[in-house]
Amino acid sequence: MARANDEIAALFREYADLISITGGDAFRARVYEKAARAIGGHHTDVSTLDAKGLKEIPGVGRSIAEKVEEYLASGGVAAVEELRARIPAGVRRLTAIPSLGPRKALMLYEELGISSVDELADAIHEERLRDLKGFGPRTEENLLHGIDLLRSAGGRVHIDVAAELAEEVVAALSEVGGVQRCAYAGSLRRGRETIGDIDVLVAARTSGPVTKAFTELPYVTEVIGSGEKKTSVRTDRGLSVDLRVVPKDSWGAAMLYFTGSKAHNIKIRERAVHQKLKLSEYGLFDAESGKKIVSRTEEDVYARLGLPWIAPTLREDRGEIEAGLDGGLPEPVTEADLRGDLHTHTDLTDGLAALEDMVAAATERGYAYYAITDHAPDLYMQRMTDERMLAQREQVRALKPSRGMRLLHGVELNIGPDGGVDWPDDFLADFDLCVASVHSHFTQDRETLTRRLVRACENPYVNIIGHPTTRLIGKRPGIDADLDEVFAACARTGTALEINAHPDRLDLGDEHILRARRHGVRFAIDSDAHAVPHLAHMRYGVATAQRGWLTKDDVINTWTLTRLKRFLRKGRA
Structure with a gap:
């Protein structure tokens, strides 16, 4: 629940x-x-x-x-x-x-x-x-x-809402007698930012007990249809869930088939046809004899088609099959690769938890370093002053987290209408890092917005551009700037672009990441946490980064602290 x-x-x-x-x-x-x-x-x-x-x-x-x-x-x-x-x-x-x-x-x-x-x-x-x-x-x-x-x-929900429901369904069905394997597939497994419905796959000898348990889950409000192989329900979370039951021997083929995307599956099936094979959710078969060749794992199916296993987040027909054939598939960054979080808040400004609580929670996540980046004074409603920020710095310096985690004292600056930021260089020089973000004047013309972001990149103390397009999924579109010019400025100046992991933002999105990556930009996957539970949002930022084909070397907060600090110097003496 x-x-x-x-x-x-x-x-x-x-x-x-x-x-x-x-x-x-x-x-x-x-x-x-x-x-x-x-x-x-x-x-x-x-x-x-x-x-x-x-x-x-x-x-x-x-x-x-x-x-x-x-x-x-x-x-x-x-x-x-x-x-x-x-x-x-x-x-x-x-x-x-x-x-x-x-x-x-x-x-x-x-x-x-x-x-x-x-x-x-x-x-x-x-x-x-x-x-x-x-x-x-x-x-x-x-x-x-x-x-x-x-x-x-439409009827789509943010990825965190879908993930929570899917994980509850999988946990409940995994306890049913006779269930051998259970997992979610579909667009949620591919890490899409919004989800229309959830696909759950179960391997079992018989479908009756698992179907009964599925339709009786407490959050199911209506059974849309029920059969031996597929059952569909509506839930009180605003999402429909489709359950498919397959034999254990077909698990790999079924996971590949029901994960999609449709375009990826078409390419895979075309490759099978060229090899005189036929691919379905039950396995890879010889087209003439009908004999099953492989089906137990996705790796088996891909390998028989002459491909390496392709991570689900890459399966969007964006060149992943061609890259697999050429040996050019990236090894996507994972949540385990992250060594720290570089954009978080406390109750000094608009966060909900005290500094000590946020630091303790970050320590539990096993980070090697962790940055506090409360808002600077240009967001006047936060009532930040030089004195309050310096007092927080003393608090940060005095804290000694367990497990050797290093604390970084940073700030989230406001990028003003002209591209300027809250404090002068001599004040900014004493921060460990500076995130700079647009928080207002979203409707400026394209040229002005572009110049505004480029000027922020050129600031020698701005290390990361936070939530770069400012979008809120389903609520506010991204700003109209020449992003390729901004990406080029980031690469030229050594300024990272944030992948804000909050499910309402996921900004940059995957398509923009792909474009920025071609410019040679570095990225930071950050939670922008305003409360302890928000630190766990990093998983969604990682999925978005994977969809943008990023490796851990592309992401600055997978680096050692020594390498990160060199990057944060931004070429300053």
Whole structure:
């Protein structure tokens, strides 16, 4: 089941939206937004805490703790249900459109009766919004773009949501008697950033017991179809799951077939046909006699076709088969290769955990080094000052993590509208590293945005460009900059590009990584953690890096500390 923390965080985010939509107190809405972040990022399962333990979570007072207890006891919160009843569900759906806030969504409903995304799109095309205050042609353009983003996401969810559900299903079915092997396949195994549905593969002699256990899982809401070989269900996570049961002897062929991608499989089958073979989910067969040749492992199937095993994250028909034939397949970077994390936050700015807690969690991950990079002063809402940052540096220097982990004191700088950053060179010179990121002015013209990023790369103290395109998957598109010019500037200046591992970002994405790699850019896979649980997001950043064909030598935080420090000097004397 989903963590109670995540369920309550989602409920409180909805409550904050409902308060805003109904014209409630803005401060109260922000209180619940902050509580949602704090609970979602809290390392302890809130269902194990009493009232006192709940109130020890930052941002959780008596009233919020009581609502948490109410939800844990009954599965709902009366105050939330009351506000839900006042607003049509379609109006809440409107708030999912990027650039449309709760108050404007309510205005559209009250003034024009708009209560669905389709009705809003029609109203924009009919120019019915233009008489409303705050809705001009530019707003219409932004809303249409936001609707396109929302529709393009369809029923897809972020990779972390899919991974959590898939791992629960695999764990449950692995315990069923007669199950010999169980794993997920499909786009999730390939590390795609969003997932439409989940494919689970089971090897068993008979399908009956595993199918019964599958359809009776507590989060299954509907059985779409059930048969001897395939069963499909809908779940309460917004995802469908397909279960396929095959003989153990067919495991390798089935894993290859159901992992995909479709384009990769077509190329593989074409290669089989040229060798007078036939490939299916049950094995590789002689096309004339029908005799099974290999099927038990993916390695066997690939080898019989004259190929090395190809990592699932590479199977997108981007030249991986040709590279395999030529001996040019990369050995993809793995999570085990990572020696540290170079972009993380604490509660000094917008993080949820204390410095000591973040460092302790990083130590448990076995890192050789770990960087604290709280925000600099240009993000004024973080209330950073020179004095606060220097005081943190003293704290960092005083800490002595176990297992010999080295702490690095860094900063996340803001790349201003002109490409400048928060502090002058003489102040920046004393940081161990500097991440620089765009946090505002996303709609500048292409030339200005390009110049802005290039100027940041040329700063001798900027080591990493954080979340380079600024995108939020399904919510905000990446900025319109000439990325090839930016990639060239990074390679020229010795500035790394971040692969931000947060599932909402995964920025750079795989296609941009492939382009940047051709320029000779180095990369940093970072969690951008704002809470202890976020440190585990690194797995998604690694999958994205693999999809971009990166090896560990391409990624600076797989290097030894000595080599990393040389890179961070950026050619300075």
